[in-house]
Amino acid sequence: MLSLYYYPGNASLLPHMMLREIGAEFELRLVDRGQNAQKSAEYLKLNPSGRIPVLIDGDLVLFETAAIALHLADKFPEAGLAPAVGTAERATFYKWMFHLSNTPQAEYRAWFYPHEHVVDEAATLTVKQAAGERLNRMFDVISGQLGDKTWFLGERFSAADLFLFMLIRWGRGMPRPPRSLPNLNALAERVLARPAVQKALEVEGIKAPVF
Numbered sequence: 001m002l003s004l005y006y007y008p009g010n011a012s013l014l015p016h017m018m019l020r021e022i023g024a025e026f027e028l029r030l031v032d033r034g035q036n037a038q039k040s041a042e043y044l045k046l047n048p049s050g051r052i053p054v055l056i057d058g059d060l061v062l063f064e065t066a067a068i069a070l071h072l073a074d075k076f077p078e079a080g081l082a083p084a085v086g087t088a089e090r091a092t093f094y095k096w097m098f099h100l101s102n103t104p105q106a107e108y109r110a111w112f113y114p115h116e117h118v119v120d121e122a123a124t125l126t127v128k129q130a131a132g133e134r135l136n137r138m139f140d141v142i143s144g145q146l147g148d149k150t151w152f153l154g155e156r157f158s159a160a161d162l163f164l165f166m167l168i169r170w171g172r173g174m175p176r177p178p179r180s181l182p183n184l185n186a187l188a189e190r191v192l193a194r195p196a197v198q199k200a201l202e203v204e205g206i207k208a209p210v211f
Contacts, residue, residue: 002026003056005046007033008204009169011065011105012053016204017162018072020196022079028203066101069159081159089153096152096160104138104167107131111174136176139168143181151187165191169211179211 004019006012006028019026031037031052039050046054047063054061055068057075062068073082083089110117110131114124142164146152152160168188171178179185188211191197201210 003029005029005031005043005052005054005056006204007031007038007052009206010052011166013166013169013200013204013206014065014159014163015053015055015068015072017166017197017200018069018079018081018159020200021081021162021194022072022076024076064101065105066097066163069163070097073159080157081162083153083156083158089156092153093158093160097163099142100160100163100167104135104142107135107138108167108170111135112170132174132176135171135174135178139171139178139181139184143184146183146187148183150190161187161191162197164188165197165211172209172211177211 002019002024004012004015004026006016007030010033016028031043033052037043038047038052043054044050046056046061049063051063053065053068054063055071056062057071060071062071070082073079074085077084082093108131110127114127114131115121117127118124149155151157152164164184165188168178168184179188192210201207
């Protein structure tokens with residue numbers, strides 16, 4: 001059975017939503033950040049970076065959110081969370097999965113944990129403000145690329161839409177939250193309406209307003 005190490009609302013939300021969409025048997029294993037469990041010796045054996053999530057699939061121990069998402073899309077192709085391998089649509093899917101992972105997801109680190117990016121604590125506020133401005137520009141680019149499409153890949157729903165939904169949610173406390181961009185808000189609403197997503201949020205105890 002698959003096991004997902006998670007904490008509510010963390011990056012583990014993406015594979016959790018995917019597993020619900022897939023309908024696979026899996027178990028959730030809480031990593032209690034309140035007790036700093038992600039830095040425990042036991043957890044560091046699974047992910048030496050001490051970050052969440054980790055997916056266990058038999059003998060495979062996998063960390064990095066995007067890698068877990070791609071593995072699940074490949075392992076369960078019948079779920080249709082990614083286009084067929086070798087197609088132009090699959091290449092576009094890869095583009096967005098890597099963009100979301102390497103650009104806004106990575107930038108959120110400076111927004112949420114600005115103290116990790118300074119030597120002088122007095123600079124913390126400036127680091128956070130600059131990260132917020134960069135995130136605004138990133139979401140402007142994503143919004144422009146999405147345009148009036150229903151989903152990232154046009155009329156086809158994919159894991160990239162779940163990924164973007166999670167990142168939109170993370171920005172709910174920003175001065176200009178991503179949902180303020182009309183097409184991003186509309187996409188997030190469509191994702192939120194999916195039963196699998198609602199179930200994942202319910203299980204994690206995430207209540208309105210979600211984003």
